[in-house]
Amino acid sequence: MSDLRTVMLLLMDKNTEIAMLQEDSDELDDIAVSSLAAAASGKETVLKTRIKSYVESVVPLYSSDDFKSHFRLSRQTAEVQIQRCLTVH
Numbered sequence: 001m002s003d004l005r006t007v008m009l010l011l012m013d014k015n016t017e018i019a020m021l022q023e024d025s026d027e028l029d030d031i032a033v034s035s036l037a038a039a040a041s042g043k044e045t046v047l048k049t050r051i052k053s054y055v056e057s058v059v060p061l062y063s064s065d066d067f068k069s070h071f072r073l074s075r076q077t078a079e080v081q082i083q084r085c086l087t088v089h
Contacts, residue, residue: 038044051058059067067075 062070062075064075067078071078073081
C-alpha cells in the first residue's frame with residue numbers, strides 16, 4: 001500500500017488536498033487506479049465530488065420505487081444478492 005500511495009502522490013496534481021484523501025484509504029485506492037489508468041492512456045485525471053457514507057446514510061432512506069429506479073432491482077433482490085456474495089467470499 002505504501003508504494004501505491006507514493007506513486008499516487010507523485011501522479012496527483014499539487015492543488016489536490018492530499019490530507020483529505022489520506023483519511024479514506026479506499027478512496028485513495030480508487031483514485032490511484034483511476035490515475036494510473038489515465039496516465040497510461042494520456043488523459044488528465046478529474047477527481048469527482050463524493051459524499052462520504054452515502055450508501056450507509058442516504059440509500060436506506062430511498063423509497064422502494066426510488067431504490068428500484070436507481071439500481072434497477074428491488075431492495076429485497078439487492079439484499080439477497082449481497083448475502084450471496086458475502087457467503088461466497
